[in-house]
Amino acid sequence: MTGESTDGENLEPEHAFHLVGHEIRVDILLALWRAPEHALAFSELRDRVDVRDSGRFTYHLSKLEGRFVRHEGDRYELLYAGHRVIDAIRSGVFHETTEVEPTGLGQPCLDCGATLAFDYAGHVGTVSCPDCGTTFLEYPFDPGGVVGRSVEEVAAAFDRRTRHVWALAHEAVCPVCSGTVAKRLVTSATKSEDHYASHHPVVASLDCQRCSFFSYVPVGGTLLAHPAVVSFLYERGVDVRKTPLWRLDFVVDADRVEVLSTDPRRVAVVVSAGDETMRVVVDDEANVLSVDG
Ligand SMILES: [Zn+2]
Ligand SMILES: [Zn+2]
Structure with missing residues (x-):
């Protein structure tokens, strides 16, 4: 049963978010994630989450049980949904405002030969040419990919991640929620009109039917594999x-x-x-x- 919820009931999405919408509950999930095997006895968990009022701690822990945390005997274990909450937090999207100033990549522009630059702001990575002004790629990237890497390494990770996101979405599997992605060629990007490839005669629209994921991908970007x-x-x-x-x-x-x-x-x-x-x-x-x- 590892990784499965013990509670089979479906929740309204708003309610599910509400369940983790408290600092103590997030602290509980983080403490379990940091523990060996992502599991702790009640007393260990209590020690690691700094809440004086025992009743308050128990109340918040009970709200996570069944869906985010499994309780078996004296042991509390992080479930798949709990891991996904941690993943969302660790991506840095909700709390980090990391930026990278335009930095030369030591790679020549395909149009004019000048050195390309990478920059990162507002959760978007951009590779462009400071000389001729061409933007070659502009795509979302999580702050978690920026931390602890040199700018060259960030650019390399940005390249890797972007092509894998495109590949999965082009296979009709949403890289965010695993839902079905609708794909078709479009002449204009209605959800993002001034995107970096909007001067292409057509681009591939990859649009998740379940979550908010969408991308406009150069047609050549769908041929990489x-x-x-x-x-x-x-x-x-x-x-x-x-x-x-x-x-x-x-x-x-x-x-x-x-x-x-x-x-x-x-x-x-x-x-x-x-x-x-x-x-x-x-x-x-x-x-x-x-x-x-
Ligand atoms: Zn150029
Ligand atoms: Zn999706």
């Missing part, structure tokens, strides 16, 4: 996994995206390595229909 693309580039000395998104022109360059037809919608993305090119044609859901070149 396609075997034809990966092997074409690999055979020509480009390892897609090790090349940051902002260095992959089929992802960031709007000129690599061509609308072939609108009904049905067919879009081609040109992938190139040196003088050689390959054309990947996708349908309205960014599924690959054909590859040639």
Whole structure:
């Protein structure tokens, strides 16, 4: 039963949040998370959560039982839902305002060759060129990814995370809630009109049907794991996994995206390595229909 709630009842979402909406309850979850095996005896838990009034402590602990914390004998154990509360807290999104000033990455701009810069503000990471003003990538990133890393490491983690979020969402699985993601190509990003790829003729809209997750992804960004693309580039000395998104022109360059037809919608993305090119044609859901070149 590890990781499962012992209480089968569904709660209204507002009520579930209310259950953890108290400092003492959050302290209890944090104390259990920090304990070996995420479990403690009542007296140990009580010692680690600094509340003088025993009745008050017991009351708040009882509110977590069954859903966030399992109580068995004298032992209290963190359940999956409790872990998820910790994860949300540790992401830093709710309480940290970490920023990174624009910092050179030592990587050249695909447009003008100047050194690209990374910056982080308002929970958004950005890679742009200070010289020509092109923004190559702008995407949410949690403060937890910034803490304890050099700027180069933050940029590398930002690249890794962004492509994995895109990949999962493109597989129709929400990276946040595991719900179903609807995907389709759109000519304008209605939820975020001035986003970094809005100059592309079309972008892939990835929209969770359950939670608030949505993304507008360059069409090339949906091809990062396609075997034809990966092997074409690999055979020509480009390892897609090790090349940051902002260095992959089929992802960031709007000129690599061509609308072939609108009904049905067919879009081609040109992938190139040196003088050689390959054309990947996708349908309205960014599924690959054909590859040639
Ligand atoms: Zn530039
Ligand atoms: Zn979701």
